[in-house]
Amino acid sequence: MNCRPDLHFSPERGWINDPNGLIHFKGMYHLFFQFNPYSTRWGMMHWGHAVSRDMIDWQVLPIALTPSEEYELDEKGGCFSGSAIEKDGRLYLFYTGSVIRDGRTIQTQNMAFSDDGIHFEKHPDNPIISELPPGSSDHFRDPKVFCYDGAYFMVTGCSIDGDAAVFLFASEDLVDWDFRSVLFRGEHRHGTLMECPDLFRLGGKWILTGSPEHHPEGIRSLVLIGDFDADSGRFIEQGYMPADYGYEHYAAQSFESPDGRRISFAWMNEWEWMSTFAGFSKGPDDDWCGCLTMPREFSLVDGSLRMHPAKEATERFRDGWFSRTLELSPDAHRVGLPDGCWSIEVRYSESRMQSSDLMLALVDSSGLLVSMDLNPERGYATIMCRGRGPCVIPISRHAEHSLSVFFDHCALEVFIDGGERCASFMVYPSSEDLKLEARTPQKTAYADIAIRSLQ
Ligand code: FRU
Numbered sequence: 001m002n003c004r005p006d007l008h009f010s011p012e013r014g015w016i017n018d019p020n021g022l023i024h025f026k027g028m029y030h031l032f033f034q035f036n037p038y039s040t041r042w043g044m045m046h047w048g049h050a051v052s053r054d055m056i057d058w059q060v061l062p063i064a065l066t067p068s069e070e071y072e073l074d075e076k077g078g079c080f081s082g083s084a085i086e087k088d089g090r091l092y093l094f095y096t097g098s099v100i101r102d103g104r105t106i107q108t109q110n111m112a113f114s115d116d117g118i119h120f121e122k123h124p125d126n127p128i129i130s131e132l133p134p135g136s137s138d139h140f141r142d143p144k145v146f147c148y149d150g151a152y153f154m155v156t157g158c159s160i161d162g163d164a165a166v167f168l169f170a171s172e173d174l175v176d177w178d179f180r181s182v183l184f185r186g187e188h189r190h191g192t193l194m195e196c197p198d199l200f201r202l203g204g205k206w207i208l209t210g211s212p213e214h215h216p217e218g219i220r221s222l223v224l225i226g227d228f229d230a231d232s233g234r235f236i237e238q239g240y241m242p243a244d245y246g247y248e249h250y251a252a253q254s255f256e257s258p259d260g261r262r263i264s265f266a267w268m269n270e271w272e273w274m275s276t277f278a279g280f281s282k283g284p285d286d287d288w289c290g291c292l293t294m295p296r297e298f299s300l301v302d303g304s305l306r307m308h309p310a311k312e313a314t315e316r317f318r319d320g321w322f323s324r325t326l327e328l329s330p331d332a333h334r335v336g337l338p339d340g341c342w343s344i345e346v347r348y349s350e351s352r353m354q355s356s357d358l359m360l361a362l363v364d365s366s367g368l369l370v371s372m373d374l375n376p377e378r379g380y381a382t383i384m385c386r387g388r389g390p391c392v393i394p395i396s397r398h399a400e401h402s403l404s405v406f407f408d409h410c411a412l413e414v415f416i417d418g419g420e421r422c423a424s425f426m427v428y429p430s431s432e433d434l435k436l437e438a439r440t441p442q443k444t445a446y447a448d449i450a451i452r453s454l455q
Contacts, residue, residue: 003286003428005408006341006454007313008268009033009058010291011048015040018142018196018251019265019292020047021064021084024258025091025117029055031265032064032093033292034081040289041280045078047095051117054312055263055295064112064120065095071108071127072097080107081196081251083144085152085174091117092174094154096141097127105138109156111174125175133167133179135160140167142196144253145174149230155183157210159193164212166197168233181233184208190222190240191215196251199228199235202262203300208235209243211251217242218275221249221266223305241305245393246383246414246423247276249293262298263310268411268424278388281410281426291411293424308419309406317343317452328445332361332437337407338453339432346403346438348447350376358447359439362407365431370412376401381416385427393421407434 004010014037021032028051035048047065050058065079072079082095093112098105108127112120132140137159145154154169154177168183186194191212198209206228211221221243227236243252244266252266268291270277280289295310321342326333348358357377362370366386374381374395381393395401395416404415407427414423438449 001429001432002340003410004288005291005411007056007294007316007406008291008408008411009050009265011035011288012060013287014038014289015042016048016288016290016292017042017267017269018081019253019267020081020095021093022253022255022263022265023084023086023091024255025084025086028053028117030084030091030117031058031292032084034267035063037063040287044075045080045098047079047093049118055310056312056316061118065093065122069097069122069126071099071106071110071130074099076100079110081142083253085145085147087174090115092145093120094143094145096143098141107138107140109143109154109177123175128175129169129177133158133182135182136167137193139193144196144198146199151230153180153199153230155197155199157194157197160185162192163188164191164194164210166194166199166208166210166235183233184224184235184237186212189216190219196253198252198254200254200256200262202298202305205238205300205303206235207298207300207305208237209252209254213273220244220247220270220274221252225300225303225305239303243305243307244422244424245391246425247278247385247388247391248426249422249424254298261310264293264296264298264307266293266424268293268426276388281428293411293413294406294408296422299419304420306419307422308415309404309413313406314343316455318455319450319452321453322449322451325446325448326438328358328438328440328447329443330439330441332439335436335438335449335451337362337434337436337451341408341454343407343452344403344405344436345450345452346405346447347400348445349400350397351399357441358401358445359441360403360405361437363435363437364429365433369429369434370425370427372403372405372414374401374403374416381421383414383423383425385412385425391423391425393423395421
């Protein structure tokens with residue numbers, strides 16, 4: 001069965017993990033990604049490269065970064081994650097060179113540049129940052145560079161005394177970088193190591209995101225909301241939440257689109273050390289492994305972060321498959337779903353229901369594949385995918401509730417109440433003929449359900 005997604009970026013062959021270097025440069029969106037072209041397993045990281053006009057249809061370009069230098073040439077290392085920035089018409093990539101020498105991990109920050117956005121030259125002064133900042137463990141990686149108030153800043157992930165932390169560097173010319181400060185330290189509340197940090201402004205606040213290893217609450221993609229004091233180099237945390245409550249959303253990176261939207265992509269998988277790891281699933285005969293989320297747009301509403309799929313993705317679905325107000329009861333109402341890639345929009349108001357409990361299920365020839373139970377009265381939604389434990393998501397009460405589900409062969413993204421909560425999962429059906437079952441455990445309830453197929 002074909003499990004290659006239509007709208008989620010996946011490599012033509014080989015292995016993908018983190019999205020890297022997201023940028024709109026000279027009229028095109030550029031996506032770079034952690035890539036092993038030689039195997040469907042992680043190893044010797046390259047930067048794969050693709051360009052697009054709409055962040056959905058990607059044209060694959062030659063590999064942008066191949067490990068070739070002493071600071072990055074290693075079977076168990078390579079050109080690790082990083083970011084892109086444009087300066088004076090030139091595209092700059094910042095990445096971590098990672099090698100293991102005499103059993104020790106050595107990670108340095110490096111830069112490559114290009115004028116055409118296709119061919120990259122590694123900077124002769126690499127590594128541009130080779131000294132570990134004070135207190136840092138050997139894990140010092142994933143530079144994200146941004147411009148603020150006329151100065152360039154770089155955040156990198158690290159660990160200080162077993163505590164997830166983020167360093168801040170500053171530069172005037174993108175080549176000479178000064179260590180500024182420990183931007184943020186988790187004080188044992190946010191795991192042991194921060195990977196892929198990202199810092200940006202949104203709706204008058206600063207948002208710091210990152211993927212923590214061994215987070216005590218199991219958070220894979222952390223969002224911290226607060227302020228950034230550029231003078232002291234500190235992030236002042238005012239609250240935090242998971243970016244995504246599902247099992248497969250990691251190493252997210254954001255960038256600003258030309259029309260000012262804050263867009264994010266994440267890797268839809270997770271590492272073996274995570275508690276819900278279920279194997280880097282793929283079809284048995286596939287020569288590729290992994291995919292990214294669809295592009296998502298961030299917004300800040302009443303101080304809390306929301307994410308919803310970018311219009312470039314939602315526009316791909318067309319009305320007409322199914323659209324009705326259903327009277328639900330304890331007996332399941334069954335509707336056939338289009339092949340491969342589709343979306344479901346559900347709207348319901350508590351006033352039209354005798355219980356606020358709405359239960360949806362995706363069923364294939366082997367039975368229950370995914371169950372989604374929304375219970376605003378009790379304050380949570382529970383999503384369960386075949387063979388995996390329940391994922392419990394806190395939700396708030398509203399007069400009107402909504403659920404948007406996007407399924408793309410094997411990639412499932414769920415958005416609750418206008419993106420207040422999101423959850424991503426990799427799910428492998430055993431047949432194409434999926435059905436939606438909708439019911440409510442008590443008496444009757446009304447829900448508007450629209451199913452859309454891919455254009
Ligand atoms: C996150 C990560 C990064 C690292 C990259 C290596 O998934 O572990 O910290 O740069 O993957 O592929």
